[in-house]
Amino acid sequence: MVDISNIHKTYITGNNKLHVLKGIDLKVDAGEMISVMGASGSGKSTLLNILGILDNHDHGEYILNGVRIENLNERKAAMLRNKFLGFVFQSFNLVSFKNAMENVALPLYYQNVKRKKRNAIAMEFLDRMGLKDWAHHLPNELSGGQKQRVAIARALIAKPKVILADEPTGALDSVTSQEVMDILTDINKNENITMLIVTHEHDIAKRTQKTIRITDGMITEIIKN
Amino acid sequence: MFDLDRWQEIYHVLSKNKLRTFLTAFGVFWGIFMLVIMMGSGDGLKNGISQNFGDMATNSVFIWAQQTSVPYKGFTRGRRFDYENSDVRALDEAIPEIKYLAPRTNVGGFNGASNVIRGLKSGSFQIFGDYPVFDSIDPVNLLQGRFINELDLKEKRKIVVIGLRVKELLFEKDENPVNQYIQINGVYFKVVGLFKSKRTGEAASFDNQRIHMPFTTCQKTYNMGDAIGFFNITSKDGIQVAIVEEKAIKVLKKRHAISPTDDAAIGHFNLEVEYKKMVGLFLGIRILVWIVGIGTLLAGVIGVSNIMLVVVKERTKEIGIQRALGATPRIVISQIITESVVLTTFSGYFGLTLGVGLLELINYLLDKSGANTEMFLHPGINFNVAITSLAILVVAGAFAGMVPARKAVSVKPIDALRYE
Ligand SMILES: Nc1ncnc2c1ncn2[C@@H]1O[C@H](COP(=O)(O)OP(=O)(O)OP(=O)(O)O)[C@@H](O)[C@H]1O
Ligand SMILES: [Mg+2]
Numbered sequence: 001m002v003d004i005s006n007i008h009k010t011y012i013t014g015n016n017k018l019h020v021l022k023g024i025d026l027k028v029d030a031g032e033m034i035s036v037m038g039a040s041g042s043g044k045s046t047l048l049n050i051l052g053i054l055d056n057h058d059h060g061e062y063i064l065n066g067v068r069i070e071n072l073n074e075r076k077a078a079m080l081r082n083k084f085l086g087f088v089f090q091s092f093n094l095v096s097f098k099n100a101m102e103n104v105a106l107p108l109y110y111q112n113v114k115r116k117k118r119n120a121i122a123m124e125f126l127d128r129m130g131l132k133d134w135a136h137h138l139p140n141e142l143s144g145g146q147k148q149r150v151a152i153a154r155a156l157i158a159k160p161k162v163i164l165a166d167e168p169t170g171a172l173d174s175v176t177s178q179e180v181m182d183i184l185t186d187i188n189k190n191e192n193i194t195m196l197i198v199t200h201e202h203d204i205a206k207r208t209q210k211t212i213r214i215t216d217g218m219i220t221e222i223i224k225n
Numbered sequence: 226m227f228d229l230d231r232w233q234e235i236y237h238v239l240s241k242n243k244l245r246t247f248l249t250a251f252g253v254f255w256g257i258f259m260l261v262i263m264m265g266s267g268d269g270l271k272n273g274i275s276q277n278f279g280d281m282a283t284n285s286v287f288i289w290a291q292q293t294s295v296p297y298k299g300f301t302r303g304r305r306f307d308y309e310n311s312d313v314r315a316l317d318e319a320i321p322e323i324k325y326l327a328p329r330t331n332v333g334g335f336n337g338a339s340n341v342i343r344g345l346k347s348g349s350f351q352i353f354g355d356y357p358v359f360d361s362i363d364p365v366n367l368l369q370g371r372f373i374n375e376l377d378l379k380e381k382r383k384i385v386v387i388g389l390r391v392k393e394l395l396f397e398k399d400e401n402p403v404n405q406y407i408q409i410n411g412v413y414f415k416v417v418g419l420f421k422s423k424r425t426g427e428a429a430s431f432d433n434q435r436i437h438m439p440f441t442t443c444q445k446t447y448n449m450g451d452a453i454g455f456f457n458i459t460s461k462d463g464i465q466v467a468i469v470e471e472k473a474i475k476v477l478k479k480r481h482a483i484s485p486t487d488d489a490a491i492g493h494f495n496l497e498v499e500y501k502k503m504v505g506l507f508l509g510i511r512i513l514v515w516i517v518g519i520g521t522l523l524a525g526v527i528g529v530s531n532i533m534l535v536v537v538k539e540r541t542k543e544i545g546i547q548r549a550l551g552a553t554p555r556i557v558i559s560q561i562i563t564e565s566v567v568l569t570t571f572s573g574y575f576g577l578t579l580g581v582g583l584l585e586l587i588n589y590l591l592d593k594s595g596a597n598t599e600m601f602l603h604p605g606i607n608f609n610v611a612i613t614s615l616a617i618l619v620v621a622g623a624f625a626g627m628v629p630a631r632k633a634v635s636v637k638p639i640d641a642l643r644y645e
Contacts, residue, residue, distance in 0.1 A: 054549060054639040074634060075553045082551025093546045093642070097237040102230070109230055110551035154550070 001161060001194045002028040002051060007060035009046055020046045022217040023060070030161070031192040033185065035205040038214035044198045045166055047214065051196065052085055052164045053077045065161050082110050086155030086193075088165035092147040094139040100126060100150045101135040107158040125153040129183065145176035152183055162194045163187070169204055181207050235564050238536055249532045250572035252525035257573045257614060260518030261580025264610065267510045269587075274503060279423035279432075281363045282325070282459045283500040286470040288477070289455035289492045297484035306481050306490075307452035310444075315480060316456070320472045324461045325362050330354035330443045330454040332410065341436065342408045343395040350391055352409060352436045354443020354454075362459055365432070370403040370418030377439040383446070385409070386418035390433035412446050414438060466497045522621070526569060530625035533565050537629040544633050545641025558630040565626025566619055573618035577611055 009021040108118035169177035213221035422432030
């Protein structure tokens with residue numbers, strides 16, 4: 001599903017060059033659930049952003065679901081993100097002026113699905129997250145756990161191949177974190193969606209099938225859980 | 226297709242900082258408002274001045290006799306003279322550029338003692354002896370009957386065509402003046418026509434107090450011999466009347482033994498020159514109005530562009546989220562441009578409406594008060610100009626949104642997402 005080899009990324013700020021990813025090779029099969037760990041600044045988010053086509057890599061090869069990701073224009077990139085990828089962020093990243101249902105429906109809006117239809121589908125997904133009663137609330141009326149569940153529903157609605165989650169439980173307490181992980185593992189099992197989860201917590205990492213450790217821009221360890 | 230999400234977003238963006246939106250909108254509002262008011266006033270001024278012309282041929286010149294100021298051919302200076310009937314033919318033959326040549330005489334009396342009587346009613350009016358061709362130079366609206374014709378002229382018929390005011394003063398309200406008789410300086414004339422001026426305001430009431438009779442009748446009845454009061458001449462289309470004017474003066478000087486250097490002997494007034502001065506003035510006003518108006522409008526539109534830049538910057542993260550979820554650059558750009566167009570068009574529309582409304586109000590008040598509208602009449606802008614300025618607004622709004630929209634999609638999605 002995800003196949004990268006020899007990925008390099010260097011950030012250039014002014015006169016400083018920061019070589020963050022120094023040749024990453026990784027193969028993730030369809031339906032796998034993998035966690036990424038590593039010290040702060042080791043390049044986890046950078047890797048995930050490249051996989052999410054939110055950022056571009058300097059060297060190496062990235063193939064997503066058989067599509068070679070290279071020199072894409074923004075339109076193509078946006079369409080690939082919409083079709084193949086779902087994002088879950090640490091800070092939820094909900095759109096503040098849209099209610100929970102509209103937030104969930106957003107990816108379908110970009111596919112030109114009719115409003116009535118996409119809202120109905122969004123309601124279904126919210127129902128699965130146990131948030132049906134909160135559908136018409138704005139994000140600032142929701143708790144952290146609720147927001148993250150809305151974000152997960154939004155990541156799922158377009159039926160992506162891969163879900164990329166950058167510290168999805170980073171802003172949540174441990175009980176809520178486990179609840180969110182329950183949902184993610186459920187989805188992984190039932191829908192066979194590939195998942196990459198960046199985390200700092202061993203409890204979280206343990207619940208995935210494989211943990212990849214990144215140290216200073218390179219994969220140094222792969223642990224089977 | 227109506228897209229509720231798009232309008233929700235537009236509402237969100239514009240209502241987030243209401244004062245800022247209002248101030249920005251005001252810039253555009255004021256620009257178009259000023260443009261409308263200035264253009265309307267310019268037109269009002271133009272209409273006011275133009276009403277004094279009616280349908281009068283503007284390529285016309287008046288020539289009359291004064292006193293000589295230079296001794297010539299044995300005559301002393303200060304000599305008085307009259308134009309004669311033979312001058313008409315001489316002018317016609319010597320100057321091929323003439324289109325209409327109307328010699329005229331007048332029997333004074335305007336504002337003087339009563340000179341026209343009908344039964345117990347009387348009034349003082351301006352009385353002219355005219356050629357039929359006069360109606361082609363300074364046309365009037367014929368309400369009843371006919372104007373003077375060639376036969377009248379030839380037979381020196383005692384007929385007159387009277388202005389509306391003359392009728393009002395000498396006849397009963399529902400009386401038909403045609404075929405009735407009026408007495409002018411003791412002589413009876415039959416009324417054959419009734420006219421109304423094509424001008425408005427004071428110029429019109431002046432016109433409506435005129436009485437026209439055949440030129441020949443006038444000369445004969447009032448013992449003028451073959452003296453002509455003045456000439457009214459127009460030039461052929463495309464020829465400046467100044468050429469005719471110069472040639473006519475030359476011919477007349479020669480025929481009446483006036484020194485070629487005598488500038489005072491022959492009085493003349495070139496309407497075309499005056500008219501052109503005025504047209505130039507109005508063109509100047511119009512250009513000025515457009516420059517100032519467009520300048521003001523431009524300032525407003527630049528304000529919109531500026532605010533959109535700020536909005537885009539504020540919303541960087543939000544736009545980043547949308548792009549991560551699959552919003553293509555086209556979607557983002559069209560969203561921002563729509564916001565800009567909506568803001569510009571709405572505020573512009575209000576400016577337009579209010580401006581036109583104010584002009585209408587002025588119009589109404591002017592009409593109602595019956596003020597002397599000698600200089601100012603029917604201010605207003607024509608429908609096309611209004612539609613054009615609305616179209617300009619939409620385009621300007623789109624341009625104002627262009628730079629911010631480009632900016633919004635020029636950053637990488639990840640940089641937008643990271644923006645704090
Ligand atoms: N846009 C950027 N410009 C310059 N440097 C950057 C940029 N993004 C990240 N970096 C740098 O690259 C390095 C890796 O950052 P990254 O965000 O990938 O770390 P991380 O492993 O996710 O850390 P954390 O666990 O703290 O989230 C860091 O040193 C960071 O300062
Ligand atoms: Mg990180």
